[in-house]
Amino acid sequence: MSQLTNLQRVMAAEDLPSASISSNETKLSALVIAHAILNPYITQWDIDRFAEPRPHAADKTKYFQYPQWGHISDPATVLDVHGRVMLWYLPGIIPPERVIASLMVSKRLQDKVYESSNLKIPAVKEWLHEISYAEEFWNSISGLVLPDLARVGKDAIAAKGDWVVTQPPSGTQ
Numbered sequence: 001m002s003q004l005t006n007l008q009r010v011m012a013a014e015d016l017p018s019a020s021i022s023s024n025e026t027k028l029s030a031l032v033i034a035h036a037i038l039n040p041y042i043t044q045w046d047i048d049r050f051a052e053p054r055p056h057a058a059d060k061t062k063y064f065q066y067p068q069w070g071h072i073s074d075p076a077t078v079l080d081v082h083g084r085v086m087l088w089y090l091p092g093i094i095p096p097e098r099v100i101a102s103l104m105v106s107k108r109l110q111d112k113v114y115e116s117s118n119l120k121i122p123a124v125k126e127w128l129h130e131i132s133y134a135e136e137f138w139n140s141i142s143g144l145v146l147p148d149l150a151r152v153g154k155d156a157i158a159a160k161g162d163w164v165v166t167q168p169p170s171g172t173q
Helices: 002-013 023-037 047-051 057-063 096-106 122-145 147-159
Strands: 040-042 076-079 085-089
Touching (some): 002 023, 023 076, 096 147
Antiparallel strands (some): 076 085
């Protein structure tokens, strides 16, 4: 943990490049992930059984008791009874300066987004539908981990209700 703390201290004093990721950011990511791997919390849950649909959310609490770990503040992984990763907890993996820069960029959405013509292909529609649960999962995590960024993104999208154009710009087909 001391390497991680020292690197975070060094990075707080440096200016991050705007168009690329610095070597210190890469080191930070590696250290946070390594620390999470070496700091597992093991449940008695089986992720396959947990993922099975249940008609009522209360049914899950009957079979999956809440672990009594207290407050987790360091990077960690949550593993099921078979050692499979169910959750990565990676606080600090994105330097605060990057989060702030992302918030600033999100406030300046000006260009229209052009919808891909591939979205009209039935196989693509089906594939997107099949993976939509993953998008919802990551959006939920992002909303919890970075609530300010999630709020700014939602506000920006709401303010740009007409920003998705279904025809590509002229000369790009």
